[in-house]
Ligand SMILES: Cc1cc2nc3c(=O)[nH]c(=O)nc-3n(C[C@H](O)[C@H](O)[C@H](O)COP(=O)(O)O)c2cc1C
């Protein structure tokens with residue numbers, strides 16, 4: 001079981017490399033109901049549920065591919081597209097909502113020029129919203145690469161993004 | 177000591193631990209809950225450890241990084257056990273001073289004490305702070321006193337004593353009797369009597385003798401985080417409760433279903449399970465009693481409906497987490513078709529407590545039909561945000577005003593929302609109702625898992641109804657038509673009203689849709705989905721009418737119905753708003769009052785958050 005949500009160690013395996021997949025499948029072989037855990041591990045390893053990987057998994061386990069997709073798309077946690085270098089998850093739970101988190105999200109949308117669920121073209125930022133992060137006391141809250149930021153405002157959002165762009169050398173490295 | 181083989185071993189081990197802990201001169205707890213972590217409490221803790229090490233005091237000071245201590249508003253928190261001094265909002269730089277004055281000495285560092293907003297008085301002891309002194313922290317108290325990653329702390333505090341007593345001094349039937357007499361009811365929302373549920377599962381036949389117990393740690397209600405904090409702060413009490421339940425019901429396997437947003441809770445739980453197994457408190461032949469029971473952890477995939485028990489079971493089975501009609505109830509036909517007992521995290525944590533206190537003592541807390549305490553997360557527009565544990569029957573007013581310290585910035589209270597998306601908004605004139613399962617339902621809300629979101633005059637109730645409906649539309653699993661399409665229709669209507677296109681017929685349409693969805697949905701997600709709309713319609717109809725008739729949003733939230741203006745008397749012409757406006761709707765000379773062109777303005781309110789003088793307002 002991996003610590004999902006903590007994306008501190010974010011170097012993903014490229015989906016062409018199937019050896020981690022074999023490991024994962026072996027580890028869960030014979031365990032009932034393990035498919036969701038297998039998805040979690042695949043996502044942890046590859047960053048998302050790649051189509052090729054899903055096909056391989058269906059073959060290995062003897063499932064229809066449609067069954068795997070039916071399952072994966074039921075759960076909001078699983079991504080079918082690769083994510084950017086930095087993952088920003090903004091809480092849209094009730095406590096955050098009444099403290100006007102929408103304005104924070106608006107700022108992020110404007111700055112990044114994407115809507116929640118999307119990744120910037122240079123694969124630098126992915127923006128998501130979540131139901132509740134369970135840290136409602138410090139609402140509005142968001143998590144960036146596993147680190148919680150509380151009492152957010154649009155201007156704090158902007159500063160945070162500017163800092164990430166600057167420190168990460170976004171323009172220079174682009175995809176990395 | 178490695179494995180604990182008998183209850184006598186356990187007692188002896190406990191005495192050894194107490195002696196060991198007694199040798200420390202000081203014990204210091206730093207809150208390591210997720211809230212405090214966002215305030216960098218880890219840095220505070222590490223600094224403290226370094227100083228203690230440098231002074232060569234690690235043999236005399238017992239340092240603990242604990243679970244959530246509740247007062248999240250004031251984090252990072254530190255509690256010094258020998259003198260009861262309680263510090264709030266500590267920075268790493270302040271730690272040295274604390275060590276010198278309050279750990280080595282008995283002096284207080286005034287400016288790090290909690291300051292009462294009422295009279296500016298500094299308060300030394302936790303128990304004297306209004307946030308704490310009306311609470312009765314039977315469960316949360318442990319969060320302050322133990323390191324969740326060290327089973328010895330829990331054992332020294334009497335942990336696993338209830339389990340030993342259950343296994344050796346009592347029968348399964350007797351345990352169920354005790355839980356029933358204590359009056360424990362499920363903390364996951366519906367308040368079903370726990371003892372009765374256990375008895376049904378105990379009596380249910382299993383084709384191969386296998387039965388399961390499950391801990392529901394999905395905690396899907398947005399705005400609630402008590403289950404997270406209990407699992408993070410005191411995982412062993414959940415394990416102990418589940419093991420006692422397994423013994424009472426005759427189950428051999430357990431599952432904890434945790435939502436994936438709670439990585440720290442999963443980490444602490446897995447660690448605790450390992451430690452319990454190592455000590456012989458979980459696994460084969462527990463404490464030499466012959467009971468075999470083990471627990472697995474299942475991490476959810478982010479679907480609200482998986483908090484519903486049949487959806488949760490489907491999810492553990494590795495399927496789409498869609499609820500199914502009941503009966504058969506899980507107690508008869510649950511996980512993999514076997515009798516299964518599901519309880520919430522907080523329910524499980526109450527079990528060892530009840531055995532320790534005795535049913536009669538426990539039943540003295542609370543009201544006639546709702547016993548014990550309930551933990552609420554007091555959040556939203558409230559001064560003291562945090563986790564509060566209160567006896568059932570306390571009034572909402574006491575929670576909001578005495579514990580919560582009222583509404584920030586002198587704003588007017590408007591409503592408190594309980595019960596998550598299945599619950600409702602309770603208005604000011606009902607603040608004196610006692611909080612228990614029945615009363616909350618009577619006023620159109622419900623207990624839910626314990627989120628309590630306070631709303632003030634700047635919260636728009638139509639927007640809140642729309643918010644919950646959007647949530648539910650998104651989370652509806654789609655299996656039954658009333659919920660799948662009904663929530664969507666309601667959302668469309670609410671969106672129209674918020675956009676200023678509502679009509680009077682809309683309100684009747686909402687009411688009639690609500691009645692149909694309630695009557696015909698497959699599970700309680702659909703069945704309770706109209707509650708946020710119905711309660712806001714019931715208590716705040718005038719706000720709906722303002723939106724529809726006068727095209728106004730009195731709270732200043734609904735973008736289509738507001739105009740942003742700058743008060744020329746307050747504006748100093750600093751230009752901050754002008755710079756941030758994304759559509760160049762603001763104009764004005766430097767040092768002269770600025771103004772907003774309503775035709776250009778997109779009402780994003782960025783300027784409001786930027787104005788240092790609070791000169792920009794909505795109308
Ligand atoms: C849509 C829906 C969501 C639910 N979510 C939760 C949840 O997050 N946590 C929980 O303990 N119970 C939840 N429940 C209630 C469970 O179905 C079940 O009643 C509960 O876990 C039983 O435990 P208890 O008797 O200890 O309360 C939910 C119910 C519904 C209908």
Ligand code: FES
Nearest residue numbers: 091093096133136
């Ligand atoms: S509502 Fe945002 S963290 Fe709970």
